[in-house]
Every structure is written in C-alpha cells, then in structure tokens.
Amino acid sequence: MKLWNTTLESSFFLIGILQDSKSPGLVCATITFLSLVALTSNSLLLLLIAVDRRLHVPMYFLLSQLSLMDLLFTTIISPKTLIDYLHGQSTISFSGCGFQMFLLLTIGGAEDTLLAFMAYDRYVAIQYPLNYMVFMRPKVCWSMVATCWLVASLNSLVHTIYTMHFPFCRAREISHMLCEIPPVLKLACADTTKYQFIVYTMGVTFLLIPLFAILTSYVLVLNAVFRMPSTQGRQKALLTCSSHLTVVGLYYGAAVFMYVLPSAYHNPRQDNILSVLYTVITPTLNPLIYSLRNKDVSGALKKVLGKGPSAPKL
Structure with a gap:
C-alpha cells in the first residue's frame, strides 16, 4: 500500500460533525452561534478581571x-x-494537522491541570481563610499557571512528534473534526498498539490524577462548608463550589471518554459530538456558569457599563 506522508505537502480530509450530519446547515449555524457566545463571554470576563481591581484576587x-x-x-x-x-x-x-494536534493537546492538558489548581484554591480559601493570601500569593499563582502550560506543552510536543512520525496509507480521511491522536492513529500503516497504550497511560495521568485531586479537595471543602456557622457564608461557598464542579463534570466527562476509554468503545459520531462538547460548548458555558449568579462579576460589569457601584469585596 502506497505511503503518502513522505512530504509535508500531503494533506488529510477531516470528516467531522458537519459532513456527517443530516442537517449540516443547522449544525453549522448552532456552532457559529455558540462560538460567538464563547468568544464574547470569555473576552468580556477577561476584560472585567483585568480592569476591576476588586477582582485582582487569586x-x-x-x-x-x-x-x-x-x-x-x-x-x-x-x-x-x-x-x-x-x-x-x-x-x-x-x-x-500536527500543529493543530499540538495546540489541542497543550490547551487541553493545561486546562486539566488548571482545574485541579482551582480546586486547591477553593480548598485553601474555605479551610484557611485567614492565611488565604499567604498560601495563594502572586508568586504561587504564577507558578501554578506556568506549571500548567509548561508540562502540557512538553507532553503535547512529544506526543505530536511521535504520532506524526508514523507512515500513513493512501486513505487520508480522518473520521473526526479535529486532528486528535486516536483518529489519526487509525490511518497509520504500522503497529501502533504499544503507542496507543502509552497514549492511554498519559491520558490517565493528565485526566484521572487531576480529577482525583479535584474530588479530594472538594470532599475536604464540603466538610468544611457544612461546619460553617454562617448560613450566608455556607450558601456562597456552595454556590462557588457547585459552579466549579459543573465545569469539571462537563470537561472531564468528554475528555475521559475520548482519551481514557478503550478504542473499542468509540465510534466516529460519538467522538465528533464529544469534540464539539469540550471545544465549543464547554468554553461557551464556563464563563456563564462562573459569572451568571456571581455578584462580584456582575458588579464589575455594572461598573464598566457605568450602571452601578464598585463590585463588593469577597
């Protein structure tokens, strides 16, 4: 069988959710709308956090x-x-395809780790409120973010190079909307069994270990919350925690299915839907989940729009 990836001029055909849908126009319009909401809401949240000094906290x-x-x-x-x-x-x-794979793995891996650090932040805020700004001082916060990006980028670089080094056959159709490792490996004209096991192992490392850390943090957080004497403080803590856990459930649910569940349980349609979930729907919902009922963020928005006083203190 002829090999075709001997030159960088070769290309893949992506058979994604739009090509595989019975109503591609409707799906296209839905993805466009959700993407615009995601771009607008995340950009707005970044702006509010940058301009309102009351939101300059960990x-x-x-x-x-x-x-x-x-x-x-x-x-x-x-x-x-x-x-x-x-x-x-x-x-x-x-x-x-290789560049897209690298970016996807980097951002996805960084987000996995960041969600674990966010869980730790809530644990410290509730368990040690008097020392919160000491434990979460700026140097620590920047170290957390740097760790997310550095570890994720190194991991994605290694996996991207190794995945794209395989010889690929003449059939160039990837039954997926993205250049992700599992669907790309299906086109390889070599035995990828050992490497698939490595991908599975790294999926467990990057997904299940942070997820375990998140769940452990929230068990401790909820234990502390239910012992709070203040009903108002308990409700605020539960609201913040429930928002974070909703985000975790949406993101990790799709990612675990994609990278941890054995390939025998996958099919192209399910994988395409899951890819839309964590690359389009989750980015759309995240800022809404975190800020919809958040008085600090709504107060900052009113301040920017000139319709209210400064956001209240935490």
Whole structure:
C-alpha cells in the first residue's frame, strides 16, 4: 500500500460533525452561534478581571486563565471548521494537522491541570481563610499557571512528534473534526498498539490524577462548608463550589471518554459530538456558569457599563 506522508505537502480530509450530519446547515449555524457566545463571554470576563481591581484576587486570576484557554480553544477550532464547510472542503495539511494536534493537546492538558489548581484554591480559601493570601500569593499563582502550560506543552510536543512520525496509507480521511491522536492513529500503516497504550497511560495521568485531586479537595471543602456557622457564608461557598464542579463534570466527562476509554468503545459520531462538547460548548458555558449568579462579576460589569457601584469585596 502506497505511503503518502513522505512530504509535508500531503494533506488529510477531516470528516467531522458537519459532513456527517443530516442537517449540516443547522449544525453549522448552532456552532457559529455558540462560538460567538464563547468568544464574547470569555473576552468580556477577561476584560472585567483585568480592569476591576476588586477582582485582582487569586480565584479570579485563575478564572482568567481558564477563560484564556477557552478562548484559544474556540479560536483554533471553530473558524477553520466553519470556513471549510462553507467552502465545501475539509482538508488540512500534514504540518497543519500536527500543529493543530499540538495546540489541542497543550490547551487541553493545561486546562486539566488548571482545574485541579482551582480546586486547591477553593480548598485553601474555605479551610484557611485567614492565611488565604499567604498560601495563594502572586508568586504561587504564577507558578501554578506556568506549571500548567509548561508540562502540557512538553507532553503535547512529544506526543505530536511521535504520532506524526508514523507512515500513513493512501486513505487520508480522518473520521473526526479535529486532528486528535486516536483518529489519526487509525490511518497509520504500522503497529501502533504499544503507542496507543502509552497514549492511554498519559491520558490517565493528565485526566484521572487531576480529577482525583479535584474530588479530594472538594470532599475536604464540603466538610468544611457544612461546619460553617454562617448560613450566608455556607450558601456562597456552595454556590462557588457547585459552579466549579459543573465545569469539571462537563470537561472531564468528554475528555475521559475520548482519551481514557478503550478504542473499542468509540465510534466516529460519538467522538465528533464529544469534540464539539469540550471545544465549543464547554468554553461557551464556563464563563456563564462562573459569572451568571456571581455578584462580584456582575458588579464589575455594572461598573464598566457605568450602571452601578464598585463590585463588593469577597
């Protein structure tokens, strides 16, 4: 069977959710709308956190990083998907596929780790409120963010290079809307069994270990919350925690299915839907979940619009 990836001029055909849908026009319009909401809401949240000094605290600093990651997710994926559909083609070059894979793995891995750090932040805020600004001082917060990006980028670089080094056969159709490792490996003309096990192991490392840390943090958080004497303080803490856990459930649910569940349980349609969930829908919902009932963020918005006083203190 002829090998075709001996040159960077080769390309893949992405067969994503738009090409595989019975109503592609409706799906295209839905993704466009959600992408615009994601871009607008995440950009607005970043602006509010940047301009309102009352939001210059660790929790909102980490939230701004989450919005940045979601903004990058949406910017990288949605425009190309929609432009390709409108132009009637869904090709991506060999080098472009590798670059997209690197960016997806980097942002996804960074977000996995960031959500764990955000859980730790809430644990410290509730368990040690008097020492919160000591434990979560700026140097610590920046170290957390740097760790997220550095570890994720190194991991994604290694996996991207190794995945794209395989020889690929003449059939160039990727049954997926994105250049992710599992669907790309299906085109390899070599035995990828050992490498698939490595991908599975790294998926467990980047997903289940942070998820375990998140769940452990929230068990401790909820234990502390239910012992609070103040009903108002308990309700505020539960609201913040429930928002975070909702985000965790949406993101980790899709990512675990994609990278941890054995390939025998996958099919292209499910994988495409899951990709839309964590690259389009989750970035759309994250800022709404965190800020819809958040008085600090709504107060900052009113201040920017000139319709209210400064946001209340935490």
